[in-house]
Amino acid sequence: MEERYIASVDLGTSKIAVGIARIQGQNVQVVYYRETPSKGIRNSYVLNPKKVEDVLRVAITNAQQELKIKISEVIVGLPRYYVRQEVKSASTERENEDSPILEQELRDLKNEALQTYPLKDSKTEVIYGAVAQSFSTEDCLNELESDIVGMTAGTLEGNFKVFVGNRRHSTNIDSIFNSMGISIAKKYFTPGITAKAVLKEEQMENGVALIDLGAGVSSVTIFEGRIMRFYSAIPFGGNSVTNDIKSECGISFELAENIKKGYGACMHDKLSSFGNKTLKIIDDNDNTGIQVGVKYISQIIDARMKEILDALLYAIQNSGYADKLRSGIVVTGGGVDLVNIVNFIKAESGCIVAIGTPKPFFTCDDNALARGASAATTMGMIYAAKMDKSLNCTSKPPVQPRTPDPVRAAETVRETVTKRKIVMPPMPEPVRETGHPEPVREPARQTGPAGQQEPLRQEEQARQEFGKEYTLPHIDQEEFAEPQEGMPSIETSVAAAQEYANAQHGNLFGYSEDEHSGEKSQKKKEKKKRSFKWFERMSDTVGSLFDDMDNEEV
Incomplete structure (x- = not known):
């Protein structure tokens, strides 16, 4: 059976993800998936094509060198904001x-x-x-x-x-790949594509809201009767949380991002004894500088995440489908890495909440990142494009990639950022998603001779166990063409893909029926009465938020 390959590029606010999959009949094997910190992208759209091209060129080159291939065309996602x-x-x-x-x-x-x-x-x-x-x-x-x-x-x-x-956000993408000599096979409006990759057929049939927590944009997509009924997005996400930590603690953005990824948690009142621990930031001379409480970090995260969630729930309420979400809420994107995020959304919305990761429609050897929620958009584009049998993005079959170093793979989402050390306590156990959390027991506070709180462990031992050096990865920084007059009103690559997608699936997004609908769970969940109890607490803050957005979103 003939083999072909699909190369997918997800241009995100915080990362550029490159994924390559081998297609053989109905079999899909992801042979390459890497994430690279992005530059020049704001709120999911290309703001500075030159900076984006510099980063993307390195990411594409690395993929070609590892797989020993030449990527001739790609599929790419369109922005999620200003839509x-x-x-x-x-x-x-x-x-x-x-x-x-x-x-x-x-x-x-x-x-x-x-x-x-x-x-x-x-x-x-x-x-x-x-x-x-x-x-x-x-x-x-x-x-x-x-x-x-x-x-x-x-x-x-x-x-x-x-x-x-x-239009400019779309033409900026064109200029980047034209400059690199790579053609764009298809462009996808990704909210519906991502939903198809992470949601089950019964969820889309009974009504579900997919919340995508990105770095620069958070969005909600509602499905009911297996049809995409509503979409809305706000220009706030994980970067907003990081900026809050940066400002409150007086540290760099990169250091704040790593603290958030490593030890960020929601529901500060559910952290038990872990909330009483402290992070020590040590400079190059091994002098202790800033000391930040884990509970204080969690309080900062709670405040910003509540604002983001309230805005998304407000959009759900105004959609007219709030009382039709029989399958509750599914959350995906990089934001799901926060500890207790599922329980936090449950408490705020009163709905059933689950984490959405790519469905197992593909095999992926020794690359756990490709199965994570942050890869949902990339895997969704591959899932949508695999039905086009004429699509082949490489000039020659790739070799089997070598097994990545497990340490580096684990550190992919936590790039080192500054030459300072952080003495960190062990990660907390997240609150269980079902049932009630264990009661919080305040530990006895230990004090030293002068009434000061004793360190959690000897400083030298802590540095040896948890001290890490962080160095900010640097990528060096062509003018981009202005959009020409007379261009068609429909995105050209989207329109080109529609004819084939319509012929195969009867719609304009290239959706395909779920080939794994037979894997429905036999376990029946107890029905819960759902109510958006947050709506009773809603103030004028959310309304003013949407006014400031100049009504870009419905």
């Missing part, structure tokens, strides 16, 4: 009202809706894609796409959600 959703309808009079409705007629209706959608300014806006919501005839209303095919009717009408983004 608004609109509603568009289209109708047609059928020539033969006694003939059954065909899938091709639905695809033609979708294309007509996109082509006739009135953009506010075609020079600055572009359509990222659309999703069919329902279809109607003179005899029935609001039927699903799968149900309308085969019916007979004289009039056919369709309703669609259209997602409109910033």
Whole structure:
């Protein structure tokens, strides 16, 4: 059976992820996945193409050298922020009202809706894609796409959600890959793609909200009846938490990021004795400088995460689907690494909450990162593109990559950042996701001769066990082309992919039916009464937050 390869690039605010998968029939094997700290990207969109190109060129070169291949084209994701959703309808009079409705007629209706959608300014806006919501005839209303095919009717009408983004953010991506001599095979509007990679079919059928906690953008995507019904995003995420730690503790952003990743936790009142421990930051001369309490770090994280979550829950409430989320909330993205994040969201929303990681539609030898929540978008694009049998992103088959060094693999998400040492206590055990947490027992406070709290361990022993040196990785820093007039209103690579995707799946995002729907769990969960109890506590803060965003999001 013929082999082919898909190369995927996720341009994130904090990382650029490169993934390469080998496709053989229905078998998918991820042979390469690496994350590189990004530059020049803000709120998931390319702000400085030159800086992004410098980092991406190194990441692509490393992949080619390790696999001994030449990457000729890639699939890439579009920004998640500065995207608004609109509603568009289209109708047609059928020539033969006694003939059954065909899938091709639905695809033609979708294309007509996109082509006739009135953009506010075609020079600055572009359509990222659309999703069919329902279809109607003179005899029935609001039927699903799968149900309308085969019916007979004289009039056919369709309703669609259209997602409109910033043209420059898309053309900046084009300029980067053009400068590198790599073509873009497809562009994806990633919220729906990510959902397809992490959500189960029964979750999308019964109603679920997918919260993606990124570094620069946090978003919520709602599915109901297996259809993407709603999307909204805010320009706050993990970097906002890191900036708060940086400002409150008077340390560098890089050092604050590593403290957050290594010892950040939500629910400071549930940390038990760990909350009484202290992190010591030691300079190059082995002098103890700043001392930061773990509980204080957790309080900073709680405050910012509550603001982010309140804004996302506010969007869910305004979506009209808050009372239809029978499968609750699934959270994915880099933010799920925070200890107790699931229990924190449960307490704030009153919903069932689970962590979303890529479904096991692929094999991945000795690369745990590819199975993590931070790789959900990359794996989602591979999952969507694998159905296109004409797609082959490499000029020659890659060799099997060597097994990565386990120490380096574990440190991928914790790059060293400054020549200071941190004396850190052991990581806490997260609160169990089910049942009630153990009661908090305050430990006896130990005091020294002068009434001072004793160190947690001898300083020399602590430095040997936990002291680490952090050095900030540095990547050196072409003008990018302005968007030309007369460009089509639909993103070109998205439109090019739609014809094939429509022919295969009957929609405009290249979605495929879940090939592993037979793996449904037999365990039945007890139904819980769901209520957004946070809404009763909602103040005017969230409303003003969206006003400051100039109504970019619906």
